Amino acid sequence: MSIPDVPSVFKQPSAADRPWWWQLVDASGAEVSVDGELAGQRFANQSDAESWVGEVWQDLLDAGVAAVVLFEHDRQVYGPMKLTA
16 A cells, blocks of 8 residues: 655645745854754745744844845855845
C-alpha cells in the first residue's frame, strides 16, 4: 500500500512561490545566522517581506543582526538597510 501524495495545500511553498527574502548581516556586513521563526523566511511579494521586517526588526537586532538586504530570487533589490537610526 502506498501513501498518496500530499495535497498541494499542505506542501511548503517553494522558493519559486516565495521569491522574496532578507539576507541578515552584522555590522561588518557578514551574514548572520538566526534560529527559530526568524530564520529562512521567504515571501510571495515585496510588500509582505517589508511588513515582516517592520514587525520583527527589534528581534533581529537582539539576535545580532545590524542590517538587512532584500532579495528577489538572487537579485539584490536594496540594502543593506540598518536596523538602527
